[in-house]
Amino acid sequence: MDAVKWTANSISAADGADARIMSRVNVAAARCFHQSFPQYAETPLAALNALAGFYGVKNIFVKDESFRFGLNAFKVLGGSYAMARCLADFTGRPAESLTYDVITSPEFRKESGELTFFSATDGNHGRGVAWSARMLKQKAVILMPKGTQRSRFENIRKEGAEVTIEDLNYDGCVRKAAKKAKETPNGVLIQDTAWDGYEEIPSRIMQGYGTMAAEADEQFLEAAGAFPTHVFIQAGVGSLAAAVAGYFADKYGAAAPRVTVVEADQADCIYRSALANDGSIRTVGGAMHTMMAGLACGEPSTTAWRILKAYASAFASVPDAAAAVGMRVLGAPLPGDPRVISGESGAAPAGLLHLMMTEKYLEPLRRALDINKYSRILLFSTEGATDPENYRRVVWEGTDGYGD
Numbered sequence: 234m235d236a237v238k239w240t241a242n243s244i245s246a247a248d249g250a251d252a253r254i255m256s257r258v259n260v261a262a263a264r265c266f267h268q269s270f271p272q273y274a275e276t277p278l279a280a281l282n283a284l285a286g287f288y289g290v291k292n293i294f295v296k297d298e299s300f301r302f303g304l305n306a307f308k309v310l311g312g313s314y315a316m317a318r319c320l321a322d323f324t325g326r327p328a329e330s331l332t333y334d335v336i337t338s339p340e341f342r343k344e345s346g347e348l349t350f351f352s353a354t355d356g357n358h359g360r361g362v363a364w365s366a367r368m369l370k371q372k373a374v375i376l377m378p379k380g381t382q383r384s385r386f387e388n389i390r391k392e393g394a395e396v397t398i399e400d401l402n403y404d405g406c407v408r409k410a411a412k413k414a415k416e417t418p419n420g421v422l423i424q425d426t427a428w429d430g431y432e433e434i435p436s437r438i439m440q441g442y443g444t445m446a447a448e449a450d451e452q453f454l455e456a457a458g459a460f461p462t463h464v465f466i467q468a469g470v471g472s473l474a475a476a477v478a479g480y481f482a483d484k485y486g487a488a489a490p491r492v493t494v495v496e497a498d499q500a501d502c503i504y505r506s507a508l509a510n511d512g513s514i515r516t517v518g519g520a521m522h523t524m525m526a527g528l529a530c531g532e533p534s535t536t537a538w539r540i541l542k543a544y545a546s547a548f549a550s551v552p553d554a555a556a557a558v559g560m561r562v563l564g565a566p567l568p569g570d571p572r573v574i575s576g577e578s579g580a581a582p583a584g585l586l587h588l589m590m591t592e593k594y595l596e597p598l599r600r601a602l603d604i605n606k607y608s609r610i611l612l613f614s615t616e617g618a619t620d621p622e623n624y625r626r627v628v629w630e631g632t633d634g635y636g637d
């Protein structure tokens with residue numbers, strides 16, 4: 234297995250202004266919107282007590298997003314909330330008045346007309362946008378990168394969206410979707426990454442992810458009697474990781490858990506940005522061949538990077554084999570622990586944790602994060618088996634990537 238690379242965050246913390254995007258008020262607004270859906274239910278927080286004992290830490294909890302709205306991934310939380318906020322802006326209605334029942338009513342549809350929501354996706358975000366468009370009676374056009382797995386394409390097509398696989402990588406698809414949205418009357422880009430001049434919608438998306446962070450925070454407090462000391466969170470463009478880090482930073486201030494950002498080593502743009510240590514973004518280009526499809530993004534979100542460089546403690550870059558270990562550890566638990574079905578991108582943090590606790594060469598990371606018998610660890614399994622064939626290849630047949 235290729236080695237895990239990591240770096241502690243040595244960029245000095247900012248003044249904290251950016252965490253305000255994830256303030257409790259902003260997250261509560263997103264959560265109220267999600268709670269208005271008939272499909273809404275909190276996803277479970279799995280307690281892995283036996284695994285915690287095995288590693289010699291106090292707690293390990295895994296937020297299992299495979300149960301989110303029946304869509305097998307957390308992503309719908311972001312797209313749906315950003316779309317609702319667009320509809321509020323478009324109709325001039327106050328955002329808090331737009332519940333699921335209001336948006337889906339024939340009167341509202343008459344008022345709003347049809348918007349076309351464009352998005353680029355490796356799978357989960359586009360599925361969430363397509364599902365939300367169907368639920369909210371709007372149109373979705375989704376672009377997917379070269380090499381997309383058929384099952385992920387079909388899941389989006391089934392939601393009634395117009396969907397294509399492009400001869401481009403993820404970042405190229407983002408640019409094409411942005412162009413198409415601009416050229417289409419009532420076209421809106423719902424993209425889960427920010428760049429200079431495109432920051433409002435990605436911020437709404439992050440606030441939507443706040444629903445998951447707030448649920449996990451409350452569930453953790455109730456189950457462990459204290460909040461987490463450590464969070465391991467995966468990143469593609471970094472919106473998710475920044476949403477989680479920002480939520481905890483805003484809520485707990487200096488006492489916030491130490492956040493470690495976990496990326497695929499083929500797409501480790503945030504790790505490279507941290508390593509460069511000058512506060513600026515670094516990018517990764519090309520095909521980014523990794524089975525962690527959700528993490529195969531080579532250009533960090535500008536908004537996310539501002540939060541992560543201020544609030545993350547460490548950045549790790551992990552090979553496919555680490556995600557495969559995470560899938561197996563969660564899928565074949567120790568006696569007494571519940572099973573968590575976690576896909577390639579979902580299991581990357583569990584894989585890093587396992588290697589960090591069992592491999593000698595990662596002892597310095599353990600020390601840097603001050604992991605000890607009192608540590609209370611929170612992981613997010615952000616997807617279930619979204620590529621079921623590859624899930625079986627990894628978990629049953631022991632492969633470490635796509636078709637190895």
Ligand SMILES: Cc1ncc(COP(=O)(O)O)c(C=O)c1O
Binds near residue numbers: 470471526
């Ligand atoms: C399952 C899963 N986990 C994590 C991520 C990473 O989210 P972000 O791109 O906001 O960093 C994605 C992105 O698509 C994903 O699909």
